[in-house]
Amino acid sequence: MSEPTKRPAESTTSGRSSSRKSSTSPTGTRRAGRRETPRRRYDEPSTFERFRTPIIAIAVIAVVVGVGAFVFTSASAATYTCTTVDTAQAPVEGELGQVQPDMGNSHVSPGEKVTYAVCPPASGKHVNQSQRGPIPARVYGPDDAAVPNGWIHNLEHGGLVLLYSCDKGACDEASLAQLQPFVAGFPPSAICEIPPGAVGPVVARFEEMPTRYAALIWDRVLYLDTLDVQQIYDFFLRYGEQITDAGQWISPPEPQCNPPAASPEPSASAEASPSASAGASPSAAASPSAAASPSAAASPEASPSPSAS
Numbered sequence: 001m002s003e004p005t006k007r008p009a010e011s012t013t014s015g016r017s018s019s020r021k022s023s024t025s026p027t028g029t030r031r032a033g034r035r036e037t038p039r040r041r042y043d044e045p046s047t048f049e050r051f052r053t054p055i056i057a058i059a060v061i062a063v064v065v066g067v068g069a070f071v072f073t074s075a076s077a078a079t080y081t082c083t084t085v086d087t088a089q090a091p092v093e094g095e096l097g098q099v100q101p102d103m104g105n106s107h108v109s110p111g112e113k114v115t116y117a118v119c120p121p122a123s124g125k126h127v128n129q130s131q132r133g134p135i136p137a138r139v140y141g142p143d144d145a146a147v148p149n150g151w152i153h154n155l156e157h158g159g160l161v162l163l164y165s166c167d168k169g170a171c172d173e174a175s176l177a178q179l180q181p182f183v184a185g186f187p188p189s190a191i192c193e194i195p196p197g198a199v200g201p202v203v204a205r206f207e208e209m210p211t212r213y214a215a216l217i218w219d220r221v222l223y224l225d226t227l228d229v230q231q232i233y234d235f236f237l238r239y240g241e242q243i244t245d246a247g248q249w250i251s252p253p254e255p256q257c258n259p260p261a262a263s264p265e266p267s268a269s270a271e272a273s274p275s276a277s278a279g280a281s282p283s284a285a286a287s288p289s290a291a292a293s294p295s296a297a298a299s300p301e302a303s304p305s306p307s308a309s
Helices: 052-076 148-156 173-177 179-184 229-239 266-272 282-286 294-298
Strands: 080-085 114-119 161-164 202-205 213-217 220-224 249-251
Touching (some): 148 161, 173 179, 179 202, 213 229
Parallel strands (some): 080 114
Antiparallel strands (some): 161 213, 213 220
């Protein structure tokens, strides 16, 4: 008999003989389906351990960018919207500006978005918080934040707001230069004599309006295509503070002083005082030694002297 044929040594996929014994069962047969995998050396760092610092840095940067984007979006989001833009009406003879329907004067929180039925709004909801409503009375540049939610509160206290539109050509160098003299010559209010700089004027950019300029007081708007300073002053003095013949306030909703009729008449106190006038004094008019004395009328010394004529 021939010598039994020897089984060739098992080779690996690379063609080299394997020095590792195959896994066998207790009976000695080769186990089927057993996969030989290289064991990981535990002294080697994992992928996360090797790239831990860059991964953490990227995560931190992503968080910072996300928070910054959220803050910027929240700050730049419009806090108001307009249902319609007002229309400039033909002037009424003897009047300045036009009346705008009242939209109330309730308060809202600084972050609350307000929808105004008409823009630019001469009334409506507004913020009641220091520096945010009423806002400081000054000239706000084209990029400054000055929104109706804040300056409507200035109108409520009797201030004037002058709006200008960059889209309609009021932001060139010459136009912006005219705004400072407008503020410098602004008059005190007609009744309360509120000095400029207290609640007005506020000068700010606004685009949702029909003309290049718009002067606002409570419930009334004066639309202008050119900056007529004197006309705006007259508009403010005529309608900014109004009272009835009975001394009741017509506008603004929150006046900054009592109406003149609410204080006592100075002449009434003078007439009530016995010593206020010479005609009411007993020693001056009711004294017998004055004109009522018979001797004073009949005395020869009281008659004109011939030499005096």
